[in-house]
Amino acid sequence: MKVTPLHPSLGAEIAGVDLSRPVDAPTREALGRALGEHLALVFHDQTLTPEQYLRAASVFGPPMEQHYSQHNMPDFPLIGLIWHRNGQQPAEAWHTDHTNRERPPAATILYGVEIPSAGGATSVASMRAAYDALPADEQRRLESLTTFNGLDGKPDTREEDRAKYGHLVEHPMVRTHPVHGSRAVYFHVSKTDHVSGMTPEASKPYLNGLLERMIRPEIIYQHRWRKGDVLVIDNRATMHRAHGDYDRAESRVLWRIIVEGDRPRLA
Numbered sequence: 465m466k467v468t469p470l471h472p473s474l475g476a477e478i479a480g481v482d483l484s485r486p487v488d489a490p491t492r493e494a495l496g497r498a499l500g501e502h503l504a505l506v507f508h509d510q511t512l513t514p515e516q517y518l519r520a521a522s523v524f525g526p527p528m529e530q531h532y533s534q535h536n537m538p539d540f541p542l543i544g545l546i547w548h549r550n551g552q553q554p555a556e557a558w559h560t561d562h563t564n565r566e567r568p569p570a571a572t573i574l575y576g577v578e579i580p581s582a583g584g585a586t587s588v589a590s591m592r593a594a595y596d597a598l599p600a601d602e603q604r605r606l607e608s609l610t611t612f613n614g615l616d617g618k619p620d621t622r623e624e625d626r627a628k629y630g631h632l633v634e635h636p637m638v639r640t641h642p643v644h645g646s647r648a649v650y651f652h653v654s655k656t657d658h659v660s661g662m663t664p665e666a667s668k669p670y671l672n673g674l675l676e677r678m679i680r681p682e683i684i685y686q687h688r689w690r691k692g693d694v695l696v697i698d699n700r701a702t703m704h705r706a707h708g709d710y711d712r713a714e715s716r717v718l719w720r721i722i723v724e725g726d727r728p729r730l731a
C-alpha cells in the first residue's frame with residue numbers, strides 16, 4: 465500500500481489496494497490511520513459488485529442506514545444511489561453527512577459508476593484546517609456552542625424516515641477526532657434547527673457566515689471523477705459538496721455508503 469498526498473491541506477491517493485478482495489488487518493489499520501490524517505482517500509481503477517463494495521466500506525466502520533431511503537439500491541438498501549435521474553439535485557452546499565444521528569457517519573464512501581465527460585466533481589474541505597485558522601477567541605466561542613440537528617425538510621422524504629430520524633440530536637460545534645486527536649469545526653447548515661442560545665432564524669445566517677469565512681480555496685481538495693474511483697471522505701473533520709456543472713443529458717452515478725462513527729465530543 466502506497467499513500468501519496470494530493471493537496472497540501474488534505475487528500476491522499478492510495479495505491480496497491482484492490483478493494484474487491486478482502487483487506488487484511490494491518491492494511492485496515494493503516495487505512496483507518498491514513499483517513500484520520502489525510503481526511504480524503506482516493507482509490508483508482510476499482511471494479512466492485514455491491515457485495516464487494518459493502519465489504520470494502522466496512523474497513524472504515526459498519527455501514528449504516530441512510531435516511532433518504534427512497535434513493536437506496538433496491539436489493540442493497542445500505543447503498544444509496546446518487547443520480548439526478550431519480551429526482552435528486554446535486555448537493556451543492558457545503559455539508560457533512562447525516563448530522564441528525566447520535567453516532568453520525570465516520571466516513572462517506574462514494575464509488576464512481578458513471579461519470580460525465582466534464583464537470584460533476586466532488587470538493588472536500590478540511591474543517592481541521594478551518595478550525596486551526598480561526599482566531600483563538602473565535603475558537604473558544606465555537607467550542608462553547610452546540611447545534612440541534614434534524615432532517616432538512618426535503619419534500620420527498622418518506623414518512624418512515626421522518627419518524628425514525630426526524631427528532632433533534634445535539635452535537636458540539638467543535639469536535640475532537642477520535643483517531644487523530646485534532647479538533648475540527650462540525651455542523652450542517654440545513655440540518656441545524658438551531659444553534660444553542662440562538663433562534664432558528666438567527667442560526668442559519670450565522671452558520672452560513674461562518675462557512676463563507678472559513679472555507680477558502682487553500683483548504684479544499686477537488687476530486688475530478690474517473691470511472692472506478694472510490695473516494696472515502698472523513699465526515700468528522702471535513703465538509704463536502706457536489707458540483708452540478710455537468711450536462712444532464714449525461715449520467716453521473718455514484719454509489720454511496722456511510723459508515724457509523726463515534727458520538728461527536730469535544731475533548
Ligand SMILES: [Fe+2]
Nearest residue numbers: 555560561704
Ligand atoms: Fe453529502
